[in-house]
Amino acid sequence: MELLAGTVDAVREVAAQLVARHRDEPARAVTLAEAAEVFDALDGPASALLRGRLTALRPGARWLEDELAARVPADGEWWVCDATDGAVQYLHGLPHWAVTATLVRDGEPVLAVVHAPYLDATYTAEPGGGARLNGRGVRPQRRELAAAVAATAQPPLVGQDPVAVRRAGESLGAVLPWVLAVRNLGPTAVQVAQVGSGHLSLFWEYGSDAGNLLPGALVAREAGALVTDAAGAPWTASSSSFVAAAPSLHQDLLALLREVS
Structure with missing residues (x-):
């Protein structure tokens, strides 16, 4: 302490x-x-x-x-x-x-x-x-997908990874029709932490971004959110995608992201 x-x-x-x-x-x-x-x-x-x-x-x-x-x-x-x-x-x-x-x-x-x-x-x-x-x-909030505010971001060097750029665009199109809103509210760490406190329901990102994701990932996980990669495997600092979601919405988000190539 x-x-x-x-x-x-x-x-x-x-x-x-x-x-x-x-x-x-x-x-x-x-x-x-x-x-x-x-x-x-x-x-x-x-x-x-x-x-x-x-x-x-x-x-x-x-x-x-x-x-x-x-x-x-x-x-x-x-x-x-x-x-x-x-x-x-x-x-x-x-x-x-x-x-x-x-x-x-x-x-x-x-x-x-x-x-x-x-x-x-x-x-x-x-x-x-x-x-x-x-x-x-803090704890995540339970909401229906249609009432969820989702957030996303891109790693600072995403332009150097054309696969991450393509997936970022495709994933936005996959998620946007199903949620209340999609936002990029600034710092990645804050947005991921806000999933843990219920201010946001979902967050996803494509590309390697460990430095920005680590603090929010620990906050979200300790709050009770599910933190994985886009395929549902446990997220690690070497993962190339990231998902944090309220437990009630995690599988919904993964299902939407399966459309991303």
């Missing part, structure tokens, strides 16, 4: 720093290179602060340098963190971004914190301890 509490404090400190620098208007960046320069100036100090705080809490854990990593090491303890999860939204003056920190042991998440400051939402989870939102326990 001390490690979890310390991680929450560290994540909130970083978020407060980023909130202080956040602007309502979009960044004045015309090209991708200009946007990256603006972002690096913000994210660099925030990432350094987060790394320092978490290293002090767990000196023996190593640090995954690439926050957009599609894979995570299978051995040892690693911090997998994103000081600005939802960088696109942050740069465009939108509120849908978060700070995430996940401790991974031998390829499995053992602690997760997802803090979205403008949503006033802090999700936490540890294996066997359930999931919490702002300190209270």
Whole structure:
């Protein structure tokens, strides 16, 4: 519990720093290179602060340098963190971004914190301890498929994977006619965690995106959601697809995704 509490404090400190620098208007960046320069100036100090705080809490854990990593090491303890999860939204003056920190042991998440400051939402989870939102326990909500709000996203480097691009498009067409709405509400980790708290009913994604999926996956699973790949097998950090759903809707979503080649 001390490690979890310390991680929450560290994540909130970083978020407060980023909130202080956040602007309502979009960044004045015309090209991708200009946007990256603006972002690096913000994210660099925030990432350094987060790394320092978490290293002090767990000196023996190593640090995954690439926050957009599609894979995570299978051995040892690693911090997998994103000081600005939802960088696109942050740069465009939108509120849908978060700070995430996940401790991974031998390829499995053992602690997760997802803090979205403008949503006033802090999700936490540890294996066997359930999931919490702002300190209270959460569970998925039971709904009919026609009343479900679904969400989806694409990995940051999805453009490098034409199969994932095709499946993302096909899956949207497969799911959209059957649910109340499909949304992409910003940070992947927050959306997956929101399945655990019942704010969303379903989430799916194609492509390798372990760094973004790990924290939300632990929150959703500990809350009682079912977390698998699109074929229904247990999701791991090396999986190439991802599904999180309320138990009552999991099989419905898998059935819809069977249309995807």
